[in-house]
Amino acid sequence: MTYAKYLRFFLLVVLLTTVGSGIFTACKISYSFTGASISPDVKTFTVYYIPNRARLVNPNLSQQLTEALQDKLLRQTSLDQLEESGDLEFEGQITNYDTRPMNIKEGDLAAQTRLTVTVKVKYTNNKNHDDDWEKSFSAYEDFDSNQILSDVEDSLMEEILEKLTEDIFNASIANW
Structure with a gap:
């Protein structure tokens, strides 16, 4: 040439x-590599305190869930957190915290117990209200029935909170 x-x-x-x-x-x-698809005009988010309205109450769960969702959004987006009136708003309540016997073995005894947490979330996108929704999310973990819930509750809650925040993130930010 x-x-x-x-x-x-x-x-x-x-x-x-x-x-x-x-x-x-x-x-x-x-x-982003985290799967988030956020409109460029969205700059902030707010996660309001998520109260526990379940029959059985874990006294730390409301605070743990609220903070876990805030941390997830801070880690996996470039959005700034506001105390109120963010471009994206998350609010809700814990509606179920329950244990149930699973895997019945001989003698009608449960081999495992399932801890289930359900949270109802309202998501508001103040930049595009067509994306608003209100949904319930549930997550569970099983543990050996020979164990006492209070002995394994902290480790179970870590796993359950990870699942719940991932599902909420995917439904809102990742639009899955």
Whole structure:
């Protein structure tokens, strides 16, 4: 190729890159490796305290769930947290905290017990109310029935909170 052809090729690449980036920024949606797809005009979020309205109450669960959801959003998005009136708002309540026998073995005894937590969440996208929803999410963990709940509760809650926050994140931020 001659110098003139190289120059034309270079100018064509620069032109296409410049024009192409201008076209695509007009309808930009931000994606990240965490699966989040957030509109560029969304900058903040608020997670309101999630009270425990279940019959059986774990006294720490409300605070743990609220903080776990806040931490998840801070870790996996570039959004700033506000105490109230964020672009994205999460509120809700814990509606169920229950244990139930599972895997019945001989003698009608349970081999395992299942701890289930259900939370009802209201998600409000103040930049696009078409994305608003209200849903219930449940997560559970099984443990050996020979164990006392209070002995294994902390480790079970870590797993359950991880599942719940992942499901809430996927339903809101990742739009799954």
